[in-house]
Each structure stands twice: as C-alpha cells, then as structure tokens.
Amino acid sequence: MPNLVVILGSGYTGRYLAGALTEESRRFAATSREPDRNLAHFPSDQRIRFDLTHPETWPNVPQEVDLLWCFPAAPIELVRRFAATANLSSCRVVVLGSTSAYNVIESQQYPPPWIDETAPIDQVKPRVQGEEFLRMTCGAIVLRVAGIYGPGRNPLDWIRSGRVGPSRKYVNLIHVEDLAAICLAALEQGRSGEVYNVSDGTPRTWEEVCRKAHELWHVISLPRTSADDSGKRVDTGKLTKELGVRIQHPDLYRALEQVKDQL
Template sequence: MAAELAENLTNKGCRLLLLGSTSAYPPKAEDLTDERCEINKTLPRVQSEEHLREAYGAIVLRLAGLYGPGRHVLNWIRRGKIRNTPRYVNLIHIEDVAALSLAALQQASPGSSYIVSDGTPRLWADICEYASTQWHIPIPEPTTPKDAGKRLSPQKILHELQYELRHPDLFKELDEIEREGEEIIET
C-alpha cells in the first residue's frame, strides 16, 4: 500500500518527506551519532523508511524528542514520565522541525536522510536538576539507565539546508513555556 502511494505520488512529480525517529540509531554515547552511522534495519519502521528512500527518493528526517507548546518537558517530569537518570537525551523544538521539514521539501536531494536535533545532547539527570533548581519541581528518584543513550549531530541538515535553529537553547525555551503557564493537554 505504501509503495503504491509512493509510486503514484512520485509519478506525479510530488516529493515524499518521511518523519522518522532517531531511535533508528542504536545507543552509542561515547561518540557522536550522525548519518554515517549504521541504522537498525531490523526495525519494521526503519525498513519501510529505507525502502521508500531508496526506491522512491523519499527524504527521511529522523527526529529527536519533540518539545514545545503542547509537549512540555517540565510537565513530563511532574507527571513521572521522565526518569532521573544519567542517560543522554536529544531534543528538538517543534517549530524547528516544521521549518526544517519545509526546507527539506524545497532543497534536499531525493533519497537524503537527516538527523534533526538541537545538537546539544543532555542527560535526563541534568534536566531534572534544572527543573528542581529553576522551577522547584521535585526530582524523581535516581535510576540506572539500561544504556547511556546517544549523542546526535544535526550538522548535515543544518549545513546542507543552511538553516539556523530558532530554538537552540532548551532551558531558555522551557523557561518561556513555563512562564506562559498555559495548561496544555498532552497525548
């Protein structure tokens, strides 16, 4: 079904953009992860992305964790969705994802793949500490991670599409979202 849709669209001159996940890359905290690193092709989602990329020229954006209005990291801590752990996490503001998606549709070569993150890997433990210090949010009990996570590099997409992040500073953005104090229902 996806192949039929892709073929139909590409035959009409349409470009395909897939929003994937950086979970396609295995944990590897000791070095930066970029697009030259192996992806986990045993995952069905990654297999589909790669098929559409290779066969139909789909552009794949592999997204780090999304935050912004409607996706508030501090609320995740308040609700117990985040563990206080020394595991790397990579995030990207949803407005940068939207802008980079448009730029990729306009400029990227067919079959390109990109990592999309803010380029500053952080430890969940550090984010929890910031939430406590800055906003008096109780820190969850420390936990041991199953792995060290990964540190992502978005340099390829930023360089090739000549894009400058609008929201490069997670803590500044969290402060702004928190100050606005909007009650947002998250899914």
C-alpha cells in the same frame, strides 16, 4: 506556481507545519483519518481523508504534490502500494523518521559517541523499512528526528510524572517550531534520497535537565527505578551545513520557560 504541499498525517507537528506554510504563503492541505473531527480548524477544501490502512482513501491525495509524511511509514507493504498508487517518485517527499532508527551498539564509552547519518540503522523496525523504501525507491528525504517538545508537550511534565528521571542517559530534543521550519527547508533544499539528523544540536543528560528543572521551576524528579543506557549524542552538522538551518530555540531552558505558559 509552487506545488500544493500535503501534510500527510496532521497531528502535533502538522499543526505547526500548517502555521509555517501559512506564513510562507504556500498552498497546503492536510490529511486525517477523521478530518471532520481532527481538522475542523481548516477550511473544508484543505482537509483530506486519508488512512494508510484504507486504500480506498489513497486517491483522495492529489498527484504531483510536495508531501510531508508525518506518521510512521509502516507497514512496508502498504507504504509500497501507496507509493505506487500516488506516484510518489514524481513528488518531493519529506518523511519524518526518528533517531530511534539508529542501532546503537552497546559501548563502554561515556559520554556515548556522536551519531551522524552514516551510523548503522535497525532495519528490523517496520518504520525504518518504510522510510528506507521511500528514500531509496522514491528519492524521499528522511529526517531522523529527536524528541519533539513544545507547547502542550513539555519535558517538565515528563519529569513530574516520572516518565523520565535523573539519569546519565543522553537526550536529544527539538522544539516543534524549529522542526516545522526544518521540514520546509528540507522540502526546498534537501537532496533527494538523503538523510538528515534533526535536533537542536545539544545532547544533554536527563540528570542535567532534571537539575535545571528543579533550580529554575522547583520541579521534583521521581526516584529512578531502573538503570538506563547511555543514550545517544546526535550529530546535526549535515543539517546545519546543507540546509543552512539556524535553530531558533537552541537554549532548552529559555524555551521551556516560554513553553510552560503555552497550551
């Protein structure tokens, strides 16, 4: 029988992982720091209280499970101690990292260069230290994930609120349903100790997204207040080749049309 899957830190992505695991009839449990409040939608035997900053909760996570780590793996000292306690080296572990790990050297090149998994990372960032420890010491598979959007996390709202505006900066996005499917593909087929970039494969400028948002939904962008850098263009060739992933939401604007009516 396949191992129990534990969603370690079940927030936004965790919800969709639970849906995808249910569809695949995989046994799973999810953790929360406040399971009775945040995981009330799961049966009680699928809820685990776990808080990385409270070692007394660590034994609640069963051993020899498949683990989907869905919150920043920091600070390193706690990550190290938890990995030893939970014997993570004997588990399949997928860690959701971020494309912000890439340490983009300011370049005059525009559009910015494509970034694959061999690009330099910022080892000063606490979460990057945790991810690299889990990858190199426990054989975890690290996903470097682009901006997550989906129902209730709508880039059109980010434009309306002025959190982003029409700039030449490149943005890489991934629909949360695609991310959930990719996490499961990584669990099944990912190579231990490897890194995979995760996005829908099409970097876009915020200028383009804002223009389309105005054309299609009359969304008004707020004027930009500060100069932006050029962003990144994330290469997802390895994801497609090695994990055989087919993105279900490659067309951002079609996906946004659906997302705008979903909660």
